[in-house]
Amino acid sequence: MNAVLAELGERIGPLFARPEPRAQAMQYALGLLADGGRSNTWQLAQRVGDASPWRMQRLLTRARWDAEAVQDAVRGYLRENLGHPGAMFVLGQSDALKKGAKTVAAARQYTEVTRRVENCQTAVMAAYISPQGHALMDRELLLPESWTDDPQRCIKAGVPEERLAYRTKPELARMMIQRTLDASVPFQWVCGGQDHGQDEALRGWLEEKGIAYAFAVPARQLGTASAAAAIPKQRWWPSPEVPGHLGPVPGEWVRLTVPDTSHWGSAPPPCDGFTRTLLLHRRPGAPRTDCYLVHAPRGTHGHAMVAAAAARCDARRHLDAARLHTGLDRHEIRTWTAWYRHITLSLLAMAAHTVAMGRAG
Template sequence: MTPLASPLAPAPAAPGAMPPRRPPLSVAPEDGSPAGVRPHPEAERTAPGDADGFDARLEAALEALSARIGPLFARPEPRAQAVRYVRALLGGVGAGNSWRLAHRVGDGSPWRMQRLLTRARWEVDAFQDAVRGQVLEHLGHPDGVLTLGQVDTVKRGDKSVAVARQYAIAARRVENCQTTLLACYTSPLGTAVLDRELYLPPAWTEDALRCHQAGVPADRTVHRPRTELAQRLVERARAARTPFAWVSGDLTRGQDPELRDWLERRAVGYVLPVSTGHPVRAVGGVALPAGVLARGAAGHGVPDAVAPSWEWSAVPLGATGSGGRGGFVRLLLTRRHPGSGRTGHYLAYAPRHTALPVLAAVARGGRDTLRAAPRACESVQFTRTEVLTWTAWYRHTALALAALGVYAVAGAAHGKVPQ
């Protein structure tokens, strides 16, 4: 998603008016392949330029969300304000400022928006479950992919919760920033950002007064590494019966052996990127020769089904006994452009006899989803917030994910793919 050209409309919209239509969570990859998992041929897609139909489905999705979250609020007023908040986020109003959000939906002052994030009575975890349920009703598919990534938001000052000087992946340097781990869901029916966790760096967990002032719960004041947060995202997806066949992710998740081992113990297949210098071990802990990545990139491979100028090859790393009949195998995948010599490497854990084009599609889809997700989050003010406390951050991001979920539902295929 990309923000609207004007971050703040010159005049407030009529209360209850739908925001302008915006593009879905997708990006055109550098090699010309479509973002995410390729649509199933039997899925009926929305006709290009069907603005009126899309707006009607957007309104219907928002009404369905309102009905879902109704029982989660003690009073109807905060429930209605939550729906208005989601409408405002869909409108692309610039920085996540309560005044701007109020202006977008015609509120005369920001106090209702602020109260929704701080003092109103509602359970954010149950709200997030309701949003996930709505998304999965329309996008859920057995071939789904859960993609783990990270967004680092540069901030000024040090008052906002979890802001500290730490390494920012996108900037490739230490910044004063806030780090969020994301779980995105991609299926043949669409893509959505499904869940998030806020990373609390040691500079915060070692300062009890600072955590208390920001309202950090007592059970989160102990430092939890990014690996544990990523595991939480996967566990919540599994607990919610999210249908997915694979886990993909960014380079940081791919080069985390603890996360890979954790997934293997639960028989969860993955296709995760690694750098050329990353140590590779076969089943049983035997280290492969130092040149295995170079040899994996050499020779002829299988042409990419979407970008034929690229080739894929695989080096077996051994079989394991988990995963039921036939077990799982570990593979080193190499993506190579014969003309330029550029390569990319992935470690895969897959059911035996999984076809190489399937693994290539998972790797490609995960990469494209991670490229699109930060812009999608920014378009609904997920990261550009001006909230200081733990509770306000989790409530705001839950509402932002609801906005992304409503958009994904409206843009999904009209009918379910036969399963």
């Protein structure tokens, strides 16, 4: 682990104006890896032997360094160590419950943590899932409309002027996908949930670029509940073994051609060489049928589609691992800059952990 952190330290070193914050950044990552738990600056300082938290606090707030440049370096490091043309870029969501109204981007909104409306922060996260290993690769904080409608509130929390406009989850996802393309990170699929699957602009943009995707979509919009019941039993096939998947994918699957009269079929034809497919999944004892809209090269095997659909579950596990091992959302941070710096160093620590585990065999 120390050798991998040293590699990352050398890579990000030139991105800091002075050696002291660079060294403190590596101490911060070490503190995150030392004990996942809650990760306020007092606790991190204690873990690395600092007598007070002021160095950690300065690193997050006033020290001169660019979190985006460090994130670019982490992305490049993961590309070199985990890059694979068959990889999946998987979109997910991380929610952190918050108290009060001063924490940047905190608002009453639905959270997957408690499955109800709570005061929380929501971040769009991206995992890179490759035969060489799995890691979180990027992040964007969702600024709710209750914030963007109040520019002064945003300014007090340190939100930069260019980010004051409201952006949806799919728009934030598109920003991360474009950064990944610009960095020449290889991947075959973009995968995600209904927030992304229902967004025509995101789907159309991916199709224009000839990128395969597998997105969950609401079955109710497609009328697939009744359609699934009418499909002969022999057409369903059991879940295959998914290479690299972190757990079993129980149930049965079936592929359907997207009907021209469906909500999704009204879109322009797919790009040359690609087809759109509905992939239905029913789990033992589950009351509903899960539905995925898949855009993939013609001739793509059904098992490859299942692997792309199942990748969403892997992304959740990586988010849980980052919460547990690198304090992803277990912080007491109120400003925009501090949030991005903490999350970036959390992803750096997780990248080091992933690469070190891979080298250990």
